Amino acid sequence: MSHAAALSGVQDDPHGEHPVTSTGLDNKKLAIWAFIGSECMLFASLISTYLIYKGRSVVGPYPHDPCGPPNCSANFPAILNIPVTSASTFVLLMSSLAMVLALAAVENADQPMPTEFGARLLRSSKLWLWMTAILGTTFLGFQAYEFTSFVHEGLTIRTNLFGSSFFTLTGFHGAHVTAGVLWLLTLLAIDYRRGLGPKDAINVDLAALYWHFVDVVWIAIFTLVYLIK
Amino acid sequence: MAHDNAPEHHANVDHTAMGIEKEHPTWSTYWKVAVILTLITVVEVWVYYIPSFVASRGFVPTLLVLSAVKFAIVVLFYMHLRYDHKLFRAVFTGPLIIAMTTIVALMFLFGHLRIGAGAAG
Numbered sequence: 001m002s003h004a005a006a007l008s009g010v011q012d013d014p015h016g017e018h019p020v021t022s023t024g025l026d027n028k029k030l031a032i033w034a035f036i037g038s039e040c041m042l043f044a045s046l047i048s049t050y051l052i053y054k055g056r057s058v059v060g061p062y063p064h065d066p067c068g069p070p071n072c073s074a075n076f077p078a079i080l081n082i083p084v085t086s087a088s089t090f091v092l093l094m095s096s097l098a099m100v101l102a103l104a105a106v107e108n109a110d111q112p113m114p115t116e117f118g119a120r121l122l123r124s125s126k127l128w129l130w131m132t133a134i135l136g137t138t139f140l141g142f143q144a145y146e147f148t149s150f151v152h153e154g155l156t157i158r159t160n161l162f163g164s165s166f167f168t169l170t171g172f173h174g175a176h177v178t179a180g181v182l183w184l185l186t187l188l189a190i191d192y193r194r195g196l197g198p199k200d201a202i203n204v205d206l207a208a209l210y211w212h213f214v215d216v217v218w219i220a221i222f223t224l225v226y227l228i229k
Numbered sequence: 230m231a232h233d234n235a236p237e238h239h240a241n242v243d244h245t246a247m248g249i250e251k252e253h254p255t256w257s258t259y260w261k262v263a264v265i266l267t268l269i270t271v272v273e274v275w276v277y278y279i280p281s282f283v284a285s286r287g288f289v290p291t292l293l294v295l296s297a298v299k300f301a302i303v304v305l306f307y308m309h310l311r312y313d314h315k316l317f318r319a320v321f322t323g324p325l326i327i328a329m330t331t332i333v334a335l336m337f338l339f340g341h342l343r344i345g346a347g348a349a350g
Contacts, residue, residue: 025314033317037324044328048335086274090267097263100307104256122256212308216300223296227277228289 032206036213039176043217046172047224050165057160061153064229076153080226081146088142089222092177095135096215099208102128106204109197125196125204126188132211133184136177143174166225173221176214183207253312262306269299 021027060067061079068075105125114120121127147167150156157167187207190196196204254262273295276282282291305311310318336342 023316025316033320037321040324040328044331048332051341052335052339082274082277089270093266093270096303096307097259100259101256209308212303216303219296219299223292227273227292229283
């Protein structure tokens with residue numbers, strides 16, 4: 001037992017694979033859950049800011065109502081594009097499925113490879129990590145399209161209260177998705193370099209938890225911002 | 230499919246350190262969850278396009294319930310909170326409750342919600 005471990009009352013792992021903690025749990029996983037908990041409060045503050053300012057914009061464009069002169073420079077329909085956002089929501093949901101399949105593939109990497117084509121596909125961590133990253137990037141593409149079209153229709157972050165709170169909330173979420181995609185790409189780089197196996201499951205699990213959290217935040221945003229009028 | 234019945238041993242996965250108390254779901258469960266999430270999303274968007282329902286008092290509660298169900302399904306099955314150590318549950322649900330309470334409190338504070346009057350117009 002090391003001196004530091006003896007002082008803390010934590011015994012070294014006899015196999016030398018990971019340090020035994022006082023909780024018996026991996027500190028990295030505990031940390032990511034604590035981080036996710038703090039992120040809940042960050043997004044709660046952004047969502048509540050949006051909801052407080054909802055319906056209080058003096059000038060248009062407005063999210064769910066048409067707008068014309070003098071409140072808008074021209075006649076605009078409701079600015080939110082529900083079909084496009086529904087498609088991007090579906091894309092993000094499917095990325096969560098791909099992520100959980102990537103984790104399952106890593107956990108089972110040391111099992112004998114099945115002969116059936118479908119089962120072999122399920123065991124490819126590279127495939128599912130790529131799928132997750134591509135779907136995440138597609139979601140970001142939808143968001144870029146949405147932001148661009150809003151700006152062309154006269155809504156910027158400085159136009160009105162709706163624009164300020166909307167761009168801040170969805171922009172923060174988009175930044176989180178971007179960070180998640182970069183995290184996935186680093187996992188892919190490791191997978192190509194030396195392969196991901198069951199020993200790496202904890203690291204893939206951390207990325208998966210973050211990715212699913214980004215998904216559940218969007219579930220809340222989709223309902224509260226886009227669907228509820 | 231063959232993989233549906235295949236046992237998942239994860240022999241070299243450190244279950245204890247990852248806080249896994251019960252075996253994670255099978256691939257087929259993940260696919261079923263995805264289908265359920267998609268169906269709920271379809272219902273959410275479908276009701277959005279029914280003007281009579283949008284104008285009714287049940288519209289907002291329905292969307293909030295459907296959204297909460299989706300949220301819970303992802304957290305329980307994809308984030309494995311249903312299968313993992315209870316300390317993770319506490320570390321997540323504690324701040325989540327604080328966050329939701331904060332939103333509701335701010336809604337009351339700024340007059341968007343009123344006791345006995347429902348949602349303010």
